[in-house]
Amino acid sequence: MRTLHVDIETYSSEPIKTAGLYRYVEAEDFAILLIAYSIDGGPVALVDLTQARGVLTYAEIQTFFGWLSNPDVQVHAYNAAFEWWCLTTWAERSGWPLDRWELLRRMRCTMVHGLYCGYPAGLEAIGHAMGLPEDKQKLATGRALIRTFCQPHDGRRTLPRHEPERWELFKEYCKQDVVTEMAVAARLKSFPLPQIEQQRWQRDQIINARGMRVDRQLVDAALAVDAAATGELQAEATTISGLDNPKSVQQLTGWLAGQGVDTADLRKETVEDLLGGGLDAGSRRMLEIRQELAKTSTRKYAAIKACVGLDDRVRGLFQFYGTRTGRWAGRLVQVHNLPQNHLPALDAARELVRRQDVDALRLVYGAVPDVLSQLIRTAFVPSEGRRFLVADFAAIEARIIAALAGETWRQEVLAQGGDIYCASASKMFKVPVEKHGVNSHLRQKGKIAELALGYQGSTGALISMGALKMGLTEEELPEIVAAWRKANSRIVGLWYHMEEAATQTVLSGHPHTVAGRITLRLAAGHGDKVYLLMQLPSGRCLYYPRPRIGPNRKGRDSLLFMGVDQTTKKWGLQETYGGKLVENAVQAIARDCLAETIDRLEARGYQIVMHVHDEVIIEATPEQRLEDVVAVMGEPMPWMPDLLLRGDGFEATYYKKD
Numbered sequence: 001m002r003t004l005h006v007d008i009e010t011y012s013s014e015p016i017k018t019a020g021l022y023r024y025v026e027a028e029d030f031a032i033l034l035i036a037y038s039i040d041g042g043p044v045a046l047v048d049l050t051q052a053r054g055v056l057t058y059a060e061i062q063t064f065f066g067w068l069s070n071p072d073v074q075v076h077a078y079n080a081a082f083e084w085w086c087l088t089t090w091a092e093r094s095g096w097p098l099d100r101w102e103l104l105r106r107m108r109c110t111m112v113h114g115l116y117c118g119y120p121a122g123l124e125a126i127g128h129a130m131g132l133p134e135d136k137q138k139l140a141t142g143r144a145l146i147r148t149f150c151q152p153h154d155g156r157r158t159l160p161r162h163e164p165e166r167w168e169l170f171k172e173y174c175k176q177d178v179v180t181e182m183a184v185a186a187r188l189k190s191f192p193l194p195q196i197e198q199q200r201w202q203r204d205q206i207i208n209a210r211g212m213r214v215d216r217q218l219v220d221a222a223l224a225v226d227a228a229a230t231g232e233l234q235a236e237a238t239t240i241s242g243l244d245n246p247k248s249v250q251q252l253t254g255w256l257a258g259q260g261v262d263t264a265d266l267r268k269e270t271v272e273d274l275l276g277g278g279l280d281a282g283s284r285r286m287l288e289i290r291q292e293l294a295k296t297s298t299r300k301y302a303a304i305k306a307c308v309g310l311d312d313r314v315r316g317l318f319q320f321y322g323t324r325t326g327r328w329a330g331r332l333v334q335v336h337n338l339p340q341n342h343l344p345a346l347d348a349a350r351e352l353v354r355r356q357d358v359d360a361l362r363l364v365y366g367a368v369p370d371v372l373s374q375l376i377r378t379a380f381v382p383s384e385g386r387r388f389l390v391a392d393f394a395a396i397e398a399r400i401i402a403a404l405a406g407e408t409w410r411q412e413v414l415a416q417g418g419d420i421y422c423a424s425a426s427k428m429f430k431v432p433v434e435k436h437g438v439n440s441h442l443r444q445k446g447k448i449a450e451l452a453l454g455y456q457g458s459t460g461a462l463i464s465m466g467a468l469k470m471g472l473t474e475e476e477l478p479e480i481v482a483a484w485r486k487a488n489s490r491i492v493g494l495w496y497h498m499e500e501a502a503t504q505t506v507l508s509g510h511p512h513t514v515a516g517r518i519t520l521r522l523a524a525g526h527g528d529k530v531y532l533l534m535q536l537p538s539g540r541c542l543y544y545p546r547p548r549i550g551p552n553r554k555g556r557d558s559l560l561f562m563g564v565d566q567t568t569k570k571w572g573l574q575e576t577y578g579g580k581l582v583e584n585a586v587q588a589i590a591r592d593c594l595a596e597t598i599d600r601l602e603a604r605g606y607q608i609v610m611h612v613h614d615e616v617i618i619e620a621t622p623e624q625r626l627e628d629v630v631a632v633m634g635e636p637m638p639w640m641p642d643l644l645l646r647g648d649g650f651e652a653t654y655y656k657k658d
């Protein structure tokens with residue numbers, strides 16, 4: 001096939017960061033301004049769609065769309081989902097014959113390819129990370145030019161005739177993006193994106209475009225209720241304290257100090273600790289109000305309102321290959337961190353919010369912000385005549401690490417549907433432990449150990465997971481760590497085997513196998529670039545660019561590589577160790593299980609509208625059954641048949657946590 005590399009510049013009055021791609025393009029004033037493209041790596045051509053027909057000839061557009069619609073042309077772009085949706089929407093509005101779904105089949109996303117190979121997202125960021133020569137780098141002037149021509153200013157639009165010199169720079173910027181994208185694609189060519197991942201990216205675009213229906217009435221009512229409740233709380237706080245702005249940390253900490261309550265900050269954990277001590281009534285109420293106002297409920301509702309389309313559907317919620325392990329990342333509403341719901345009567349709470357009955361909400365449920373927070377999930381609803389089937393993998397990471405390590409007692413517990421927390425506590429303390437029976441108090445220790453220690457965590461990990469707030473003392477934490485590691489000696493061995501294998505692979509250049517199914521090997525890239533590859537049971541690889549052995553932050557030799565820091569999101573030198581590598585492997589395998597299951601469900605006619613971590617949400621027809629979906633979740637993986645998967649699920653008329 002021939003190759004078309006393309007980049008476009010667009011205009012819309014909708015802010016793409018909050019509105020998302022689909023609402024951005026849905027705007028009536030959406031327009032494509034510039035199209036830059038190259039055929040088979042040749043010179044970059046430019047089509048300026050802002051010019052009058054007398055200047056922009058019909059032939060120029062026809063030439064580009066001739067290439068774009070040619071079934072024998074593969075189309076490459078950086079963040080290709082943007083080009084795909086914009087170009088097909090523009091073609092539809094302009095009357096050009098272009099099949100949206102046929103084009104998707106031929107689209108290739110250079111950003112996804114870069115993410116697969118361990119590089120950062122963003123054309124400028126990946127160019128720097130790869131060390132592209134200056135003439136291949138993205139132009140740094142782009143952000144200012146985009147602000148000038150692609151966004152409204154005080155409701156007005158800047159046209160090329162208003163800033164002709166800057167417009168010429170903008171055209172060069174667009175053309176340079178194609179140059180940079182082609183240079184990135186050339187560097188990645190040695191490590192092709194697996195065909196199955198290409199197909200999954202395409203399916204991801206279909207699911208993103210399908211979208212999730214929103215109960216717009218509930219969203220609007222929740223925002224109104226929150227505004228009313230927040231106003232009342234702020235008025236009460238002002239009455240108690242006399243502060244001009246009781247939300248100000250500086251003002252509130254100063255006022256608290258005057259009441260004899262000294263605190264350096266008002267973070268969530270700090271407020272919880274202060275409320276646990278002896279306080280006068282005024283200070284206690286001020287901190288309770290602070291706690292209520294800190295709920296993030298309105299942010300989620302506002303995010304939904306900002307990106308919901310004219311047909312009441314939110315689209316573009318997922319970023320394919322959004323993490324180093326290949327898991328999806330959330331976008332716009334960030335559905336991966338929605339608050340859980342524990343209200344006893346969700347239907348009643350939803351109805352009170354719809355009626356905007358603040359007094360009744362406060363009377364029945366207490367804190368209104370907490371009610372709104374717990375109802376966020378329920379803002380997502382199925383289409384008319386359909387219902388949600390919600391299913392997830394039961395304890396999937398525990399199952400995967402047990403299978404990799406050969407920790408047979410864990411596999412037996414999971415195979416029999418046992419409670420892994422009870423079983424772990426029983427193994428640790430050598431007594432029977434039942435959830436609501438004998439030695440039930442030990443289950444909590446088993447639970448915190450399971451959550452914190454599986455990837456080489458120690459006492460610090462237990463504290464981070466809330467061990468002290470669960471009633472455990474700092475003195476007993478080392479004993480819990482030791483007991484868990486003794487009970488799970490094969491998992492402990494897996495950490496050290498993984499670290500030794502990675503170290504020896506980097507030092508010797510020879511491949512090493514871990515647990516009989518994960519292979520670590522080196523691969524040469526462009527110039528002197530070397531990658532450490534972790535090949536998973538599925539055949540997919542995790543990439544660790546430019547690996548070496550050197551001193552870590554503690555001065556000890558460890559495995560170092562270049563990558564994106566998961567906290568700062570910046571490219572730089574990263575350090576890792578056995579437990580972290582095992583965590584990468586386990587989470588990557590869990591991702592492959594989800595991806596394979598999505599493939600199976602979609603192939604059998606189930607329409608997935610959302611997936612969160614290890615859970616899928618299906619907009620089901622009346623004849624589709626939950627038990628069939630759960631059965632699919634439990635089907636074995638061909639590349640890891642001894643992994644004992646099990647699915648759980650429920651039906652609902654709105655999304656919730658069962």
